[in-house]
Amino acid sequence: MAVKWPEGITSASLSCGIKRSGRPDLGVLLSEKPLQWAGVFTQNAAAAAPVQWSRAHLGKAVRALVVNSGNANACTGPAGDAAVAKTAEAAAATFGLSPDEILISSTGPIGMELPVDKIVAALPDASAGLSPEMEPFFHAIRTTDSRVKLAAFGPLVGVAKGAAMIAPNMATMLAFLGTDAPIESGVMQGLLAGAVNRSFNRICIDACESTNDSVYLFSTGTGDPVSLDEFSAALDDVCATLAEQIVRDAEGGTRVVSIEVTGAADEEAAARLGRAVAASDLWRAAMHGSDPNWGRVLSAMGSVDRSLALDKVSVSIGDVEVFATGAPTGSVEAAAAQMDGDFSLSCTVGDGAGAATVLACDLSPDYVKLNAFGTT
């Protein structure tokens, strides 16, 4: 899929030497004109230095963004803050801007000093490589991602990276969205927060919350007017598509389950139950073995909703009902046959109108191996 940034925005992908592999690790996004923008960031108290920088610039028009992969610049103390400021100054000098017009983002391992001099040395090369194509930018921000993650709906395009340390209930991962729709940044911020809550906050890989999660939405404002309904729908579609691509590319994941909770008191209650199931190591291990161990689904829901009434609960794995209004159906063997690949897990928990779908993946021995080594 060839996806381009909105007219007036270009990006470049560089290898500045942060990654030992020599793969791209520095991305630059540049706009001809000031951009309105919205951003949703991790709620983690250990938020990375670049997250703190960009968050402080919410509400101000910007012209460029510098993002590196291979190093999160998180939990790096005063040196981390200095590295962010130095990057903004260098980018401003390169592009003839003010440092306050530059947003900064990072992703990668936590706690290692960012080799900011490599970024500063490489930034002048970015000017030559700027292009409207989005895909090279993905390669600059990827870490253990194995697949390109792009989306385009209506006036919106987006790119994301994921892989692990993906947990619900906050903005997870890095995503950059662009539009030419002329929408005021405050309105964009509200729409983005809602769209993120319905998409990136409804996926779970390992229930671990990142220090660097960020979703950015940029608008050139040069396009045709668009209704907010239409824009909001496109925003939901772009976010949902990128979120699903992140789960599909989960570290060690071999299948995706769509956890559909209905009958809850409200949408957030339904999402909370879905996230609890998605975060259960035991249910995730059972998924990996195609084991229809639905008791682990009920115990996960019962651990976050103390007033769950089992006699109003029904659970289906794919088309097979395994638990019907409070009692087992005995159909576990038929259910196991539904679990060989992606499948849906449907949980009705009562008579309420609240419904939500959470996307999750299985827990495999490979996930453990991928995450057991690395820092030293």
Place this chain on the structure above:
Amino acid sequence: MAVKWPEGITSASLSCGIKRSGRPDLGVLLSEKPLQWAGVFTQNAAAAAPVQWSRAHLGKAVRALVVNSGNANACTGPAGDAAVAKTAEAAAATFGLSPDEILISSTGPIGMELPVDKIVAALPDASAGLSPEMEPFFHAIRTTDSRVKLAAFGPLVGVAKGAAMIAPNMATMLAFLGTDAPIESGVMQGLLAGAVNRSFNRICIDACESTNDSVYLFSTGTGDPVSLDEFSAALDDVCATLAEQIVRDAEGGTRVVSIEVTGAADEEAAARLGRAVAASDLWRAAMHGSDPNWGRVLSAMGSVDRSLALDKVSVSIGDVEVFATGAPTGSVEAAAAQMDGDFSLSCTVGDGAGAATVLACDLSPDYVKLNAFGTT
């Protein structure tokens, strides 16, 4: 260790045919005289039928307990409740008691109908096998446990089973404690709740909460008077010893980490931070690989305490400080050398007086394999 029940209490271990392996799967505890007792149970809304039965008998003197392994009798609907009642009636008939003097407990996979007729048929055999020895009772309640779990301090003895679906912040697993100390059941209940909170609620294997967790404390009341301080200290020791044995025998676990949080606002805040670290799949995988990835410790704490101030946080792995008041020390290689076996992880988070220690284990590929298959 030869541990015996208090004088007047005996137990029996039987194989009634619930486990296909033919191993013991039915335990009976009988007291010559009425027992005062206290119990702490899972808070899960999907609490098993036997948990509901026993919980309803809190405050009444009892004479016997019937416990089976190999089947949790959880999420089994009306049939599960009927099986509990039938077990109590059969035990009452066997021992010449009233059904209301019988407590019931179960552990094993969730959601399968309990073959209660096998229990009923085997109960009369229990009379012949009653003995003051505790260890056979352990074998009756074990599931995937590989080691015997017994403890004795002062006037108290205890036995427990664990293995997985072990999460903090509730009574986790099954444990049965006995004493001859003459203490009123209401007082015992208060002391037990506190001891459980400081022990079983401070261990974590997989952050999954069971539907069957129960801790029982029985008193014959026939022993010498004991001060509440002395009794409470012994209760803490028995609970802490059994809790540690459960973590040491975690499914797939290869090492135990003692997560020591200090400087928090209060003890519960410290325990909450410790439990967040203990529950992090990423930190648990890093432990497995002896990878001193302390960034995962900070991100776990930052995800549950939004006001965590990194510049007041220090982290040590064993004797090696890796993060000192807000900045990395760079000592990761020395830290890795501390992680080959059991080790301590010390986190100072501020100037508060709150401190707590949480015991956790690593996440291994074997944990996933052990839990990926089994229901069908």
